[in-house]
Amino acid sequence: MNPCKNHKACTNEALKNAEEICKKKGVKLTKLRETVLRLVWKSHGYVKAYDLLEDLKKIDNSAKPPTVYRSLDFLLEHGFIHKIQSLNAYVGCGHPNTHDNCYFLICNECQNIEEHCSKNINDIVTNTSEKINFLPNKITLEISGTCKECS
Amino acid sequence: MNPCKNHKACTNEALKNAEEICKKKGVKLTKLRETVLRLVWKSHGYVKAYDLLEDLKKIDNSAKPPTVYRSLDFLLEHGFIHKIQSLNAYVGCGHPNTHDNCYFLICNECQNIEEHCSKNINDIVTNTSEKINFLPNKITLEISGTCKECS
DNA sequence: AAGTAAATGTTATATTATAACATAATTGAT
DNA sequence: ATCAATTATGTTATAATATAACATTTACTT
Incomplete structure (x- = not known):
């Protein structure tokens, strides 16, 4: 899943998108937040908060849980990442301009996550609920x- | 949501169902498991594991986290309850014989959860995935x- | 009754996340 | 440019969720 040809390009695009959106919104993608976003994007798999913390510590040994969680909160709030509730994990968002109607395909084998959007599914859920x-x-x-x- | 006329009846039915299914499957609904199931069913809202633990302690002060989690695991395994991933919480299953294709409507106001089943939604998800x-x-x-x- | 498997008891600890307060950096108004 | 206010980060502590590992008890089988 997600056999991206060039993951560096994926990551850079995600970062560029985030920068642009932050600019547009007038919020700040600080060095720390950018670093965390980059770490989340280290693969197309999901990452766990405390693994991010370990990664961060390699860069700045004084990093602590709130360091990570605050950045995650910011990134979540602005749709640059998503939280995978069933895994208590986080994953980068590949299309942060339109983060509606999304669902996640999680491979139990390779841990990769593919984000899909379907107005269809969303509509059905909405209609059924309403x-x-x-x-x-x-x-x-x-x-x-x-x-x-993997199958 | 879930303005059940007689919640005692809900609970008793859930307990009775669990008993029957356990009998059929040849597994044991022990006193402890039954107690935990009853506690989960104290309302149509969701319950948190450590709240259950507090409740259990009122009955048996020696209760500890594994006491609760083991019972929850059993109840989950046999479909008598569901875990709500987005809340780290648990809720009784109202129709434990057929626990496929289920989804949950969670009211942010009253905390009640309604379980729905829709082959429709399930099929769409399955087809789209496949x-x-x-x-x-x-x-x-x-x-x-x-x-x-609540609206 | 003895042996086995299943369930529960118990201690300890892992994992995930936030509260509360201190300090530093940035911004914006004067 | 300076001060005040806001925003971001640092730091300490702890809350909330969950499991590992081993001991004991109970229930089942022969």
Whole structure:
């Protein structure tokens, strides 16, 4: 899954997108936040907060849990990463301009995560919910299984 | 949401179902497991593991985290409860014989959870996944929002 | 009754995340 | 440029969630 030809390019694009969006929004992608985003993007797999912390410590030994969680919070808030609830893990967002209607395919073998967006699925969920007068706010859809390459 | 007329009846039915299914499967719904299941069913809302632990301690002061988690594991394994991944919480399953294709509507106001099943949603997810040769194994679909009564 | 498997008890610790307060950097108004 | 305010980061401590490892008890099988 996600056999990207050139992962450095993926990462750089993600970083560039984040920069642009921050600029547009008037928020700051500080050095720390950028570093954390880069670390999240070290692969197309998911990363765990305390693994990020270990990675950060290699750069700045004084890093502590809040260092990581604050950056993660910022990155989540602005849609540069997503949290995978079923794994307590984080993954970079490949299309941070439109982070609606997303769901995640999680390969149990290679740990890679593919983010998909489907207005279709989103509409069905929304319609079904509204039929019973439930007003949906946030949809968490995570599908674990085995990806093409691993099966 | 879930304005059940008689929650005692809900609970008793859940307990009865669990008993029957255990009998059929040849597994044991021990006193402890039954107690935990009853505690999970104290409402239609979700419960947190350490709240259950507090509840259990009122009955048996020697209860400890593994006491709760082991029972939860058993109840999860046999489909008597579900884990709500986005909340790290647990909720009773209202129809434990057929716990496929389920998703959860979580009201942010009243904390109640309604479990729904839709072969429709499940099929769409499955088809969409398979189109890209992803073999789905487990689908986590959790929708938080506001229920009819709370909106 | 003895042996085995399953369940529970118990201690300790791992993992994930946040609260609370201190300091530093940045911004914006004067 | 300076001060005040805001934002970001540093730091210490601890809360919240979950499991590992081993001991004991209970239940089941023969």
